[in-house]
Amino acid sequence: MTTHHMETLGHFKITVWEEENFQGKRCEFVMECSSIMERGFRKIRSLKVESGPWVGFEYPEYQGQQFILEKGDYPRWEAWSGNSAYRTEHLLSFRAIKCASHSDSKVTLYEGENFQGRKFELSDDYPSLQAMGWSTKEVGSIKVISGAWVAYQYPGYRGYQYILERDRQSGEYRKYSDYSTQAHTNQIQSIRRVQH
């Protein structure tokens, strides 16, 4: 076991169950899981994050809708899914978010693609970007300077979730399809830091 493995073991732990309310088949993870079906699960219906944060994905191989999973108990799918219109009860892969820092997070939003147009640098949570002065409902591109962020389709941290990390593609999300592969919309109306 390498030093890297040891560190990972110390920092991240998630337990998943096949049934709601932490019932039925269970499994603990300290590393990422690219497909829960390969562990003999049909689906995940409840989970506990003992140390995080993690990001869950609708499909295997980290594809589809994203679900931010910070420390705490998630007894049913609606505890992690913010998008009840497109009602998926799938959470089939997940991985740790290693660069989260609640106290040192910076992100710049740009009106246009490729970091063009009006911009705004944030280091705090904003449940309403419009209230902060952002004039549209859309964000064209995003540069994460430090930490990890989660952006949402609707105000008040609702709707589709987009996890944005300094560690992924150098923190550069040049067009909306870089962050919103699953949603086919560039609407972002709230954004917040991810908590370690």
Added chain:
Amino acid sequence: MTTHHMETLGHFKITVWEEENFQGKRCEFVMECSSIMERGFRKIRSLKVESGPWVGFEYPEYQGQQFILEKGDYPRWEAWSGNSAYRTEHLLSFRAIKCASHSDSKVTLYEGENFQGRKFELSDDYPSLQAMGWSTKEVGSIKVISGAWVAYQYPGYRGYQYILERDRQSGEYRKYSDYSTQAHTNQIQSIRRVQH
């Protein structure tokens, strides 16, 4: 018209529609509405907050589930409802939140009722109270020192929402039924400031 009215007109504005995506019958409000049915609406299916924040309620007379409404567009009920388990599509009354201050908000959480037991003073947003060091999933009582807050049943700002204001009952929520009248649970796993 009194001075108080003039101030209210300048600070708060919400527009509601009877159908999704801002269609059908519409009405603008700059003051609270204790029953949308009295305005001839059957229900509200979409809304825009032009200046806020507001709090919406499931039932007339500010009863039932609470929904925080900050500046932005809410094209469907899932944009404001964080609780898909108990699927209510009702939002039948609403009022402005006058004491919100994103930059000056303080709240103290207590383990026991009547401000007893272990306590924690917060002035920032916490998507996971457990990650911050709060050892249980419950909060016994809450004292709002300044501003307005919204507490949530689940981590990551999901599930039942509880609006907590300095201006209401002197900011003192002595037992869980003071803040959670509709939910019959004292589970709080995340909390954040309300944005003006």
